[in-house]
Amino acid sequence: MIHPSTELKTINKTIGYGVVAAEFIPEGTIIWTLCDFDRIFTPLELSQLPPHYREIIDKYSYVNSSGETILCWDYGRYMNHSCSANTFTLDEFNYIAIRNIHEGEEITCDYAQLNYSVEELNCSCGQPTCRKIIRNKDVFLYADIWDNAVYKAFANFSHVKQPLLPFVKNKKYLSALQNGVEKIPTTKITYIDRKGLFA
Ligand SMILES: [Zn+2]
Numbered sequence: 001m002i003h004p005s006t007e008l009k010t011i012n013k014t015i016g017y018g019v020v021a022a023e024f025i026p027e028g029t030i031i032w033t034l035c036d037f038d039r040i041f042t043p044l045e046l047s048q049l050p051p052h053y054r055e056i057i058d059k060y061s062y063v064n065s066s067g068e069t070i071l072c073w074d075y076g077r078y079m080n081h082s083c084s085a086n087t088f089t090l091d092e093f094n095y096i097a098i099r100n101i102h103e104g105e106e107i108t109c110d111y112a113q114l115n116y117s118v119e120e121l122n123c124s125c126g127q128p129t130c131r132k133i134i135r136n137k138d139v140f141l142y143a144d145i146w147d148n149a150v151y152k153a154f155a156n157f158s159h160v161k162q163p164l165l166p167f168v169k170n171k172k173y174l175s176a177l178q179n180g181v182e183k184i185p186t187t188k189i190t191y192i193d194r195k196g197l198f199a
Pocket residue numbers: 082083123124125126127129130131132
């Protein structure tokens with residue numbers, strides 16, 4: 001489920017739709033959480049879908065580290081990639097804003113965290129740090145930078161409004177993170193080697 005203070009907007013003709021902040025969203029806010037409305041497909045279920053459904057799934061879903069394919073039920077599925085993304089995974093269930101996101105600013109993630117079916121995706125995000133090609137294995141190259149950004153953002157977690165908190169499935173785990181009982185996992189946890197996973 002995407003943060004409620006967001007809206008679906010056309011970014012431009014090339015990119016198409018994107019998710020934009022409808023008001024200021026501070027660093028440390030959960031931007032997306034895996035909720036009960038999101039659809040989860042096992043590799044077997046995925047393989048049994050007819051081709052016209054597979055096309056939709058390939059475009060709008062991501063694959064988690066267990067090899068399940070997740071299709072967001074809301075317009076969270078339109079979140080675009082940026083090589084300077086303003087959200088990253090706090091854990092496998094939640095994305096967190098790693099900096100303040102201003103009204104009208106596009107909310108972005110890094111597609112290297114989504115385990116795409118293609119080895120390489122071309123990128124023209126326009127950021128000075130654009131990698132030009134996005135690979136799933138980029139998570140290993142950039143994890144230190146992303147992890148530090150997530151650790152820093154999580155320090156704000158309890159000081160900012162968290163409208164998605166009622167929908168968070170692993171609230172106890174988040175409490176344990178806050179209390180320091182658990183450590184924030186590295187952003188590398190999203191990775192799965194896709195070879196042999198899917199028919
Ligand atoms: Zn880029």
